[in-house]
Amino acid sequence: MYLVRPVDFADLPALERLAQQAGIGITNFPANRERLNDKIASSRRSFQTDVVQPGDESYLFVLVDTSNDQIIGCCGIDAMVGVDTPFYSYRIDEVVHASPQLQIHNRVPALFLCHDYSGTSRLIALVVDKAHQNTVAMSLLSRARLLFIARYPERFTARLFAELRGESDKHGYSSFWDALGKHFFSMDFKKADYLSGVSNKNFIAELMPRYPIYVPTLPEAAQDAIGVIHEDSDQSADILLNEGFEFRGYVDIFDAGPSIEARTESLRTIAQQKMDKALSLTDKAKGPMHLISAGHLEHFRVTAAHAEPQVAGLAIEKATQERLGISSGHRIQWVAL
């Protein structure tokens, strides 16, 4: 069975292995031991700190295969991006150029560098072992974050966004980068992607084009890549789109992968989650699969299990209660899978 819990220092080797698997284009999850260790430390601090409003906290969760206690996935939430350095995106806007006399009315899409997501909570880096990329594991890991946000709304902003990985091949070649970023960064996509994960992001402000880029002046392959999701991320994208995330014309400055956003309270998991007592089942649960969470902050746990909603609470098996470290009568939070 699967369990999601906050990351701990002991998970470092596993994280490193996952990061290496994740490949290029997942900038907030670099395969660099020192940085990963920093990330774990920062996550632990975040779970342990009293927070009254979102700041630079960063929460990392791991997905555990409880059959062998292996770490098989990882994901996270940044409480607020753009705190220290602005968070950059491209906004796709249409520039209208019209000449009444010539009867020409052109709408030219252009990429505007912006900080519009600065000050917003972000879902980051969903990575799951190839062998476990099934609906339950993916959905559990991704939506566990939303249950956490629902539990601690004061720790997050009213809007939430996620960056979806853009098109690049397995060698890290991105036609969008090749047509645009390369000219300003003088490095390949792989390196820029890595740097933006490990260094402060001043270099982006220093090197990015400051004027809008007119889309039709880019090569066709680059135009075609704008707003397109990497095929490896289709599944995790679907989970979020299904939750109510929408594309509003923002793309990543490196690979033009789409950002999607939503009002936090209107997300399906958050709107539908319930909080009540855990009830016990003596025999096997017959109800539908649920995501069920329990525990406070660093003891927050989420698992997926069959369960039976009842008037007084949610009836779950003993085994499920044990996975969550609770017993009957404890308060739990749940939502249908």
Added chain:
Amino acid sequence: MYLVRPVDFADLPALERLAQQAGIGITNFPANRERLNDKIASSRRSFQTDVVQPGDESYLFVLVDTSNDQIIGCCGIDAMVGVDTPFYSYRIDEVVHASPQLQIHNRVPALFLCHDYSGTSRLIALVVDKAHQNTVAMSLLSRARLLFIARYPERFTARLFAELRGESDKHGYSSFWDALGKHFFSMDFKKADYLSGVSNKNFIAELMPRYPIYVPTLPEAAQDAIGVIHEDSDQSADILLNEGFEFRGYVDIFDAGPSIEARTESLRTIAQQKMDKALSLTDKAKGPMHLISAGHLEHFRVTAAHAEPQVAGLAIEKATQERLGISSGHRIQWVAL
């Protein structure tokens, strides 16, 4: 009592008188006989034409004092602005300039010339005789348009906006114009305002600044005028804000008066209006005041009267029926005042 109906050629002298009263800053209602005649002609054509989707139609309504058949007010709807020439506004956007090293994070508001309202239906020029600027007359005239839109949604767009008159004194002096427009148009506000009412708007494209204007670089008086409503327009603004119109950061390019917008279907009058049979009352109506309309297109009439909603329809007095040119059993449309 008051009645709203489509404009007719016979109303020209009255319109001219109203336009002269209206003063500077109501650009779409110029005190120019020829232009007003054109506007009447265009309105008549619009009411008479079969329309499947909004185009360059323009609907003008007049408010009649039925006690003496005097025209005492006027208002209108443009089915879609920006059809021939783009419709310009300033969008107020914040430009973020941050230097992590200096710990500076500046948000500088700037005015961006845009065409964002091109392709949108617009409420225009609400003018009412001073003597009749009471709640019933103003509300009837303003909201009669919304009843019309509710009746003929295919003639209008899903979004609706209105421009509110900005600050200027009775001599037509606008501190915003003085600080900005004057430098590019080489004329005074009065003339620019007049020209934009009577001529094609090419000259705006030709003369307007094409780069964003950083608000803090403007004189203080001009900064203070941005988004401020002319005091004479407070009442008509309140009616619209009450309907659900919102300010979204767009202002007029000449006097910086705010534009307000809404999704058509979510406006109070449109969401709450009902259509059913007119019922008769033998004695005086005791119910609350209602706006009641009847008649198709060029025969569209709206009046305000006490009425009693009943299961089968709305019970109204004989006199009200007569004002609307209907009798008991006819279909009418209504909404509470």
Added chain:
Amino acid sequence: MMVIRPICQNDLKSLYRLAEKTGVGFTSLVSDEAILQKKIDGAVRSFNKENVTAPHNEDYLMVLEDTTTGDIVGTCGILATVGLDEPFYSYHLGTITHASRELGVHNAVPTLILNNDFTGFSEICTLFLEEDYRHSKNGQLLSKARFMFMAQFPERFTEKVFAEMRGVSNEDGVSPLWESLGRHFFSIDFKEADELTSQGNKQFIAELMPNNPVYVNLLPKEARDVLGQVHKNTVPARRLLEQEGFRYENYVDIFDGGPSLEARVQDIRAVRDSRLCLANIGQPKGVSANLNEGNYYLVSNAKVADFRCILIQRSIPPGSAMTLTQEEADSLCITNKEPVRIVELSPYSRH
């Protein structure tokens, strides 16, 4: 004898004939009688203005006449100011630097910035010489006669003058810069855009061209390569102006990327080195029958409406007085002891 003189009303037919020969891309001479007549009217008016103290909207169109046949075989002109009736657009090729000390990356990115910086400047233009006459330094006479006029009447021109040079396009008139840039913003083709512009119709440029700087490094190589480059047929004309002190200061045509060359009037070699002297009519020394002997000199008179400029050859440098033959004096419309302006045809002593 080949003589430069102001165009006059009788020249309409000849001008039309020349205009027909200019071909596509030469937008300042179009074969349309009405337009040409207007141009002549403007030039005649300009040359007849007396007491001009500052440049305004004058258009000094001159012609090269072969006096032996009476044929008009070339034109050249100077506009006292551009951009005052209709905006005059160009791109300025600027630089934006993006540097990160931390990463050791330093990029100086060239950008194209739309501007009207030449507004109010004088422009030399409308240079055309019939193919049969492209010999005997007629081209140089035609081009440089303008500098003699400017040297004599500097108050009629601005401190700086410029010339637009035709940019690169292939045999079909396809311009690489247009294809990569302008085309995306106009729904018309290069030829049409070029023609509209030449008819003084430039509003559409403001309406359709992007306001924001364009990053040159994002343009395809073939477009980048033509920025500031002239059409191969225009290479000699460019060299000629550069020898006179004209410089490319990073302004290019918004359509084809051809360079604008500019100079301060007082820094133009032919202006700076030219001097006034008195004409003696007689038998000059140093005139040889051998065409390869002697230096070439431009000689002009000091008149506005009756401006004339010719090319002479002398093997002995002229001193403070200039001896001219009767024919030369007649071509220059001068009598004995009238002032003339002379200068070596080129910066090198001998050609």
Added chain:
Amino acid sequence: MMVIRPICQNDLKSLYRLAEKTGVGFTSLVSDEAILQKKIDGAVRSFNKENVTAPHNEDYLMVLEDTTTGDIVGTCGILATVGLDEPFYSYHLGTITHASRELGVHNAVPTLILNNDFTGFSEICTLFLEEDYRHSKNGQLLSKARFMFMAQFPERFTEKVFAEMRGVSNEDGVSPLWESLGRHFFSIDFKEADELTSQGNKQFIAELMPNNPVYVNLLPKEARDVLGQVHKNTVPARRLLEQEGFRYENYVDIFDGGPSLEARVQDIRAVRDSRLCLANIGQPKGVSANLNEGNYYLVSNAKVADFRCILIQRSIPPGSAMTLTQEEADSLCITNKEPVRIVELSPYSRH
């Protein structure tokens, strides 16, 4: 005798003393020993580079020494290139035309456009002369010695060079342009911004300055009036450069609006007119005890690391050889028959 020579390691104390005297606003000499030592190191390295074929990051800082006292009384410098380590910013004063034929309105609106157009150019800079020595044409010697160096070693500099001139500010250091423009985008004051820049710290400019062109006509009059204007104390320095052929080409400082002046090296009068000749050591003719007699000439040697330049006065123009006194030759570090470069101190024959 007053001699220009490269700065050397022993000059640190003197340079510090000078730096203390420069006062606010002179950001290229700050009284900080570590920074000055770094500057000296850079200059010593630059003068000792042999076989330089193209400008790179050299910094040629020279001093004016009074050989009678051994005191260092002034500095001048040339940077081989600017903007290659840190971006170099300026505003270009361009024009945007807004015209409506229909309404008969025509506005040529000046705009300020942020750019790095001087990236990679040579800059003359760091000109400072002690107050007690502001006489006897020491100022001209100090400024123009640089042109002698450039004339001798053009390969070490770019085709164009420029100089930034101090803009207008009042006694309290308040700059009208800064108050109307920069202040709104920086949360620091003018002095602080200026100091950060001078320390090579310019990233914040890119981060905080508006990208978009600024309409000059929207600025208050007092800000408009100072664009391209120099501080009243800088008027003589500006005139001096303009006499040498430097021109204001609409580039101004982003903070105070002071003009940048530019010239092609080969067009600078002192470069163009200077010539090499052989030195004869002996008793020159035309040397008078009367200081008011004779023309002034700059004389320099042809060496890099041992570069020297002095000012002499002669009432008889030097010919193809130059006779120098032993003292003059010593000051120039030359022996008999070594080449020297000479030029008239100013474009006018006599001052």
